Amino acid sequence: MRRRIGIMGGTFDPIHHGHLVSASEVQSRFGLDEVIFVPTGQPWQKVGRVVSNAEDRYLMTVIATASNPVFSVSRIDIDRGSETYTVDTLREMRQIYPRDELLFITGADALEQILTWRNVEELFELAHFIGVTRPGYDLNDHHLPHGKVSLVEVTAMAISSTSCKERVARGEPVWYLVPDGVVRYIDKRKLYRGDS
Ligand code: ATP
Ligand code: MG
Numbered sequence: 001m002r003r004r005i006g007i008m009g010g011t012f013d014p015i016h017h018g019h020l021v022s023a024s025e026v027q028s029r030f031g032l033d034e035v036i037f038v039p040t041g042q043p044w045q046k047v048g049r050v051v052s053n054a055e056d057r058y059l060m061t062v063i064a065t066a067s068n069p070v071f072s073v074s075r076i077d078i079d080r081g082s083e084t085y086t087v088d089t090l091r092e093m094r095q096i097y098p099r100d101e102l103l104f105i106t107g108a109d110a111l112e113q114i115l116t117w118r119n120v121e122e123l124f125e126l127a128h129f130i131g132v133t134r135p136g137y138d139l140n141d142h143h144l145p146h147g148k149v150s151l152v153e154v155t156a157m158a159i160s161s162t163s164c165k166e167r168v169a170r171g172e173p174v175w176y177l178v179p180d181g182v183v184r185y186i187d188k189r190k191l192y193r194g195d196s
Contacts, residue, residue, distance in 0.1 A: 002099055002100055002101060003033040003034065003097070003100040003101070004030060004031060004032045004033050004100070004101045004103065005032065005033060005034050005035075005036060005093075005097055005100050005101065005102055005103070006023065006026055006027060006030070006032040006034065006035035006036065006103045006104075006105050006130070007035075007036050007038060007089070007090070007093060007102060007103065007104050007105065007127065008022070008023050008035055008036070008037045008038065008105045009038045009040065009077070009084070009086060009089055009104070009106070010037070010038075010039065010040065011039070011040050011051060011057065011161065012037065012039045012040075012057050012060060012061045012161070013051055013052050013057050013161050013165070014052075014057070014060050014161055014164055014165075014174075014178055014182055014186060014191070014192075015037070015057075015060050015061050015064045015065075015161075015178065015179075015182060016157075016159045016160070016161060016164055016177055016178045016182075017157055017159055017176075017177060017178065017179070018107075018134070018157035018158075018159040018160070019037075019064075020064060020065075020179070021154055021155055021157050022105060022107065022132045022154050022157075023035045023037070023071065023105060024068075025132070025152060025154040025155070026103070026105050026130050026132065026152055026154075027070060029152055030103060030130070030150075032070070032103065033070065034070050034071075034072060035070060035071050035072075035105070036071075036072050036073070036074050036093075037061050037065055037071065037072070037073045037074070038073075038074045038076060038077050038089055039054065039057045039058050039061050039073070039075075039077060039078055040077050040078075040084035041054060041077050041078055041080055041081060041082055041083060041084045042054075042082070042083050042084075052191060052192075054078045055078075056185075056189055056191060057078075058073065058075060058078055059185065060182050060185055060186075061073045063179065063181040063182055063185055064178070064179045064181065064182050066181075074093075076089065076092050076093070076096075077089055080092075085117070085118045085119075086104070086117055086118075086123060087117070087118050087119040087122055087123055087126070090102065090104065090123060090126035090127050091126065093126075093127075094126055101128070102126065102127040102128070103127060103128045103129070103130050104123075104127040104128070104129050104130065105130045105132065106129060106130070106131055106132070107131070107132055107134040107137070108131060108132065108133055108134040108137035108138065108139040109134055109136075109137045111129070111131040111139065111141075111144075111149070112137065112138075114129070114144065115143060115144070124145055124148040128148065128149075128150065129144075129148060129149040129150070130149070130150050130151075130152055131149055131150070131151045131152070132151075132152050132153075132154045133151075133152070133153050133154055133156065134156075135156045135157070135158040136158070139151055159177050163177075164177055164178060164192075165192040168186060168191070168192035168193065169192055169193065169194040170194070174186070
């Protein structure tokens with residue numbers, strides 16, 4: 001049987017409730033059998049910015065998704081050991097799941113950038129794209145190839161990983177912005193402290 005698999009790529013530094021609500025909404029709306037979160041290797045769009053250790057980002061993603069039976073986490077981008085290009089992620093997913101339907105989930109900000117990504121034409125051959133609303137960004141499919149992208153309105157969560165990191169660095173709480181286990185993990189590993 002052909003399964004429908006959602007792929008949610010991200011830096012997840014840290015994963016927060018904006019990511020989880022988006023994935024859950026798309027899972028339900030499109031009847032996905034599974035949503036696979038794929039934390040990036042060293043991300044090229046963020047070169048020059050400090051990105052936390054891949055193992056910490058991977059573990060926070062596992063902690064945040066563990067209780068959901070249809071969420072899972074893949075190490076493919078981390079284990080590739082180079083900068084992540086979405087085209088590589090999707091090629092590898094296509095090899096792992098040759099017969100299944102792949103839907104790549106992305107926020108409005110990333111969707112705006114998509115035409116600047118590597119191998120755009122191939123991207124749209126490999127997966128259907130789902131663009132989700134994100135506060136502060138305009139969601140539209142102008143300039144994107146017809147029929148290759150679906151737009152979905154999700155409950156507005158004005159949360160970003162950047163703001164979570166800044167809060168931790170200032171000693172402010174991130175309770176209820178990220179899952180409880182992720183708050184504990186950030187604390188345990190002393191992530192995002194201003195001095196590190
Ligand atoms: P950063 O501030 O480091 O860029 P981020 O919050 O944007 O972090 P990413 O890991 O860059 O998180 O995002 C992964 C994916 O999740 C992207 O497609 C992004 O658009 C989407 N996304 C992130 N936050 C939200 C949100 N609050 N609502 C909807 N989509 C989101
Ligand atoms: Mg981002």
